[in-house]
Amino acid sequence: MLSLLITSCVSSSKRLQQGEYDKAIVKAAKVLQKKPTKTNEVKTLKKAYNLANNKDLEAIKLLKLSGQPDIYEKVVIHYRRLINRQEVIERLSDEVLVRIGFVPVDYSQEFITSKNKAAKFFYAHAIKLLEEGDKQSARQAWDELAKVKNYFPVYQDVDDKMNEAYSKGVNHVIFMIANESRTVLPEDFEDELLKISLKNINKQWLNFDTYVDKNINYDYSIYLNIKHIEVSPERVKEIQYEESKEIEDGFEYVLDKNGNVKKDEDGNDIKVPRYSIITCYVTETRLNKRAIVSGSLDFYDERSGQLVKTMPIASEFVFDYRLAIANGNLDALKKKTRRLIKHEPIPFPTDLQLIFDTNENLKSKVKRIINSNRAILLN
Incomplete structure (x- = not known):
């Protein structure tokens, strides 16, 4: 609670000095929404906004110069920051916008282009991983396809490919019971025990069964071996x-x-x-x-x-x-x-x-x- 209070009391100018430009922008904008004439906050906002934008634009430039095909995930992140930051500024009064010399920039085309290139890269990489045929590659492919779906909910056959990746990546586990105690178990004891609900401990890459499905090749079996009854x-x-x-x-x-x-x-x-x-x-x-x-x-x-x-x-x-x-x-x-x-x-x-x-x-x-x-x- 104390650390939260101290954090909230840090001024926008202090945030600027620490290089926390976006936090400085949010802090200054909050003050200027109530008191648009505060000169110090206007100066801090203007400087922090320009520095933050220049930092993202320079990063985008360097990434594109690298020529690597996997850069666009990071490019998308930088464009998203530019867009979100601009939306914060646009909510301020015209008086403040004039004083900081705000000129809106339309990043939408570059943002969409970058998302398309990122999605194209991850989709192609996922298809290649699926061809590897092993479970770890299939799981990585699913993660790549999830990124594609995050960019574009509808993209080619991404849903089918995610299902394929899951099918190839999941481990199937069968739970069984063996009585080695030489004591006769009560009628329905095993049936009652097999009613155990393992579905709630199913995770993304684990599927538990308590009855054998002949259509599944199980990766693991878990035996409850009853050895002693007293x-x-x-x-x-x-x-x-x-x-x-x-x-x-x-x-x-x-x-x-x-x-x-x-x-x-x-x-x-x-x-x-x-x-x-x-x-x-x-x-x-x-x-x-x-x-x-x-x-x-x-x-x-x-x-x-x-x-x-x-x-x-x-x-x-x-x-x-x-x-x-x-x-x-x-x-x-x-x-x-x-x-x-x-x-x-x-x-x-x-x-x-x-x-x-x-x-x-x-x-x-x-x-x-x-x-x-x-x-x-x-x-």
């Missing part, structure tokens, strides 16, 4: 405790040293609250059972058949249920205990159900690991 015994633990609470329980008279009831200034008996302790005895039953599914996430390069990376993975689901029976004054119970005594007895989940319930956590971990290892899938 379900704990059913554990029941019973604990007993009491909860107490002090409550107001009527009143009692205040006595003097002679055992007589004290009076207040109005002659009334003085009374104070009487407190008592209430207690409730609780028997709490705790049910616990857990399942752990563990293994590895293995990344294979299908083109070479090589294992390129393996990552350990594990998912745990815990069944933890509590209920309680209370004897005594229920008003002594804490809020948490009140909730426990409302719980009904329920059976333990089966081993298969508990294993199935590890699914959501497992899917989340799979996505996180794949997402953090996307770079190796782009090769």
Whole structure:
């Protein structure tokens, strides 16, 4: 916040001295929109405008003298700066324009010509890259074609060529599951796991499938190898405790040293609250059972058949249920205990159900690991 404040306080003349011509122009123009007679700002604006224009025009001249075919991307940038800068000046009053000796220049023809030449170069270069036949060249071709489309949304068959470049540059990845645990998985466990949404981690050059498409030659496969499944015994633990609470329980008279009831200034008996302790005895039953599914996430390069990376993975689901029976004054119970005594007895989940319930956590971990290892899938 402080740096932003300091930056906003830098004067146009200071910007000019630092060689930040466009910032000086914007700063001076902002002041002159409100106070068009400020002589210092007029002088700064005039000098900064001329220096900035000369800098861009000189750069364009040197680029054209080089004779290189790839110069026009930079030429377009310089002409765009000239046009944008002129638009800032044109918004000022006639009085200011006269004082700085402003003469509008039509750069539109040179700008369009430069865009055409830049687009022609990038399109031709993209076509050449597509002919290389490798993925990296196809991706570079797509970038070149995107520049063409940025210059001209409609240009020859640029959309078709971009689709071709994407098709040649994308890596296809298949996600599969292998159960090596010697434990029978619950019915629909794999189907549920394969519902994992990998589309939201698709990036420009990565496409994930969870079911094999026979029309695709996959570049990488990711196997979730389930190697160990463990379900704990059913554990029941019973604990007993009491909860107490002090409550107001009527009143009692205040006595003097002679055992007589004290009076207040109005002659009334003085009374104070009487407190008592209430207690409730609780028997709490705790049910616990857990399942752990563990293994590895293995990344294979299908083109070479090589294992390129393996990552350990594990998912745990815990069944933890509590209920309680209370004897005594229920008003002594804490809020948490009140909730426990409302719980009904329920059976333990089966081993298969508990294993199935590890699914959501497992899917989340799979996505996180794949997402953090996307770079190796782009090769």
